[in-house]
Amino acid sequence: MFRKFRIGLAQKMIIGYIVIILLPTLLIGSFYYKQMHNNAVKDYATNREYLIQQVGSTFLMNLSQIEMIHDMFQTNRTLSGLLSGKYTTASDQVYVYLKDLVPLFAFYKNSSTYIDRIRVYKLNPDVLNLGASIVDSASTIAPEVDKLKLGEGYWLQQIVDNSPDALQLTYYKKLYNEDFTQEIGVLEIRLKQNFVSSLLHSNDPNGANAHYFYVTDKNNVLGTNLITVSNPAIPLSDDDEEQILSSIKMPQPYQYFEASSGELLMNKFEVPKMAATIMALTPTDELFQRTNSLVRWYVLVIAVLLIILSGAYFFIFSTLVQRILKLGRHMRKNLLTRYDEDRGSDEVAFLVSSYNAMVSHNDEMMRKINVSQLRQKEAAYLALQAQINPHFIYNGLEAIRMAAEENDDPDVAKMLYALGQSIRYSLSRSNHARLKDELSHIRSYLEIYKVRMEERLQYDIVVRDETLLLRECPRFIIQPLVENAIIHGISKCSKTGMLHIEAWLEGDLAIVEIRDNGVGMTPEQLDMMRRKLDGEIGPPESDKPGGIGVMNVHERMISQFGPAYGLQITSELGEGTTVTLHIPRKGEST
Template sequence: MMVHDMKQRRKLLRNVSIRSRLLFGFIALPLVVMIICFLLYYNFSMQMIISKNQESSQHSVEMVEELFHLNMERLEDQMTEFCAQGIVYDMLLSDGESSVRKNFVAYAKMNMNLNGRNRLVLFNEKQEVIYDDAGEKEQGNLSLPSTLDISWAYKKEHNGIFLTKRIVYHNETIGYVCGGFKEGAFSPSFTNASSISNMMIIIDKDNHYLFGQAAFPKGKNIQISQDMVNVNGKSYYHESKQIEGMDWKVVNLVSSEYVLQEIHSTRNMLFLYGVAILILEAILSTIVYHSIYDPIHNILVSMRKLDETNLISSQVEDNGKDEVHELSENFNDLLNRVQELVKTVALEQEQKRETQLQLLQAQINPHFLFNTLNTLHYLAILNEDNPVSEGISALSKLLRNTIVDSNEYVDVEEEIENVKNYIIIQKLRYGDLFETVYNIDEDVRHCRILKFLLQPIVENSILHAFEEDREHQILTIRAQAEKGCLKIEIGDNGKGFQEVEQSYTNKKLSGIGIMNIQERIRLMYGDKYSMNIQSEVNKGTIVTLLLPYRKGGITDVQGIDSR
């Protein structure tokens, strides 16, 4: 099935010109393959760069999250240590006595804990502010973000991060302390100059932007649930991680333009290389194409302008050493042979015209001969000389079959009739020296054999087998079908000869006629068919012909019984 399909495709290609196939094979096909390879490489490279960017971004997010968490724990520990000081308890339990307040203020300003804070607010158990080290404009406008034991909150109006802790004394809540911190207290990366290509930001549980390296408005919604983040008309790849112990997330945004900048540069470089390779490939392909197409085209042009009168001028000039050169040489040799054949045909036509003239002239001689024989035949009848009359009639029929009838094959029945006519003529000479017996099967009478195949054998039997002083000499002719072949036997009970080997080279049977029979059988029927001679001294000779069983020129071996 596959071989059949391949043959069908080849047949379809044969409907396209060689020029189109060469152009497709040398230019179009390589160009398509190059484009496909370029697209595959581009897609693979883009996916690889995006994957590497995701790995790098994920690693950066994990590092920032870990640093953020460590600083968060440090600040929580510091806040816990601050709240455990006795002066804090005194401040909350003294109802704001001036001396206690003075000592607390001094302690709060000189305390090294809560490094990086920019504000400290103390609330009593009623969540009323009893201390705030902020400026007068900001005092009193800060509320507790939560009533949990310890919690974090980002207040955009104060542009800071606030840590709130409950203060418990003897299992009772006596107040709260709230510390405000700048963004840099958790990681210096959040205070670095922002870059539009790579930004590390913090968002809350509702995906609202809190702070970071981006210049986004506070509270802007960042849709990290999508594959790509679109902010302010720009697309970003993103990686995020939940901060341990908080409901905030660290998000790293990387501009898609920045990520694909390298692959775009590679694409442009590959495009330039591709154009250069394409130009070079087109030049080389054109050279190769013309090296194949031009010689073939020259042969085609030479074939189209063939001129019988001068075939030499149509020969192809090709100095190459490839298969096309060999084809050109064979084409030129063919033209030379055709030129010779044209001359030979012209000579044969001239000879044929001469032969036709000779044949027309020769038709006069047989006509005169047959008229003369007919006159002799009627004279013999008038003189009541029956043997001479029969002999002349037989000779006339024999010559008519020989000279006038040009058919190479005759029926067995017609060939037997020629033999009978020949024997009638021979009896004019030998009289009743021998008798002839015919045993011809009905189913072989219309088999086709070569004309005058039996006469030379009969002639040899009459001339060499029979003796004038012997009686009851018989010539037997038998024809029958045997094993799908036609078998003809011509036997006599004459002198015979000593050599019993199957050969016709015996001196007594070395006539031209016998040799002609064997050669005609071999040339016309092949080595499968033959003539066989068997002879025994004083008993006779049998000549056996094995021929193809043919009727009307077609071999018929069906329904032939073995005899």
């Protein structure tokens, strides 16, 4: 019989290491050497393409931002009024120009470092030439501008000289009156000559060796097809330019081609609104040299490391196996108890710390479960207590009221009854109530105030249509308005205050009017209050609680029913204030 041959785990790992890792690495490494080189080049080209597309997106975004300046000028009522002839005298024209339009032109010119000039060519001969910003329509404007339709813009492209910053871009778009029924001028935004080159290089910091060209279709207004927009320019022969112009129409995102100066990587992005393409050419000689050198060093280092690791592998592996087996024996005998090992921070130590963390986490979870159970019991107790306390207060007030009646103190009894009804009304968890219940709450609320103010406060509540009492409305929607009328209106005058609350129907709309004969408001105060309600100015200050109450009701009405159902306020100084609510039928809000 053959004796069974046994190989230890360490020996198996060494054999497996040589057969599975070392030999295949040496054999296949040489085969993949070229592929690694090609992948490095491809990755570089892909990353370069991504960067170029990002640069292109930034370029197009800057053009769009410049185009949007037209919208600001088109919607400026002062400018449209001036160009439409609204201001007939020279003094008025100069005044509005200096006051409103000079800051407008200066702001948008300074909003971008690339804008050289913003100018409006007027069509109305009665409008003065105002500085360099508003002038007569120039005969030098491109004829394409006259053909523009409503909403269309035109980018004029011009070559100023032979420098890399020679490309001049100017944007034109017509201006119309407020009704868009008449042309009143043409907006011109001229960019600086270095716009294209500086924008490209500022957004491509890693492309210092890239050379940018502005490529246009044949028979264009520039009279040429290839414009250099970077400095220094890469030398290109006529054959190179022909090859570029033919390759730029191909669908590939990037291409390599041989030029007279060496191999070049070509990336591009299109500018449709100018019928042009911006192209980046990057020499690849330095890239290939660096890639080949890195690949050779990489292979050499891997070979040396494989030799060194082969000698040290057995010792390291044996140590790791012993530590893992020791941890396994502990886990079998002492599950969910900590394992102490005074070792370094290697993988096995990480495994040990992970096991100990799992044990600690398990202990923490058990503790949290116990705490959670205690908190659930406490929350249930507090919820029960929260339900008992308001009812206890209400019942206590009712007992005091009955005692006051027995002691022949009707004012105290009446006030306690009203207070008890108010507390009872507030116990409901619903956000809505019938108008009947809301008005009943208001009566209780006013009765409390009457005990305090006596004959200085009189009120009446009139409901013209009894069906209104069943109409649903937001809870506590009227009380802040009543409180505001008393505190800021009636209490500030010496005469007897009268608060009139009236409800009636207009179609399917319930109208609730709260009117007082208090101090009222001045026209300026009324205007400020209406502007606050419309959101034109900030909310009231903290020392004006009445304003906060009105704003709260206004915002609740808008949130509940829509913008058309905000508060309406009228007031006259010394006569009083009227606040009107419009409550639609449920389901009919807008």
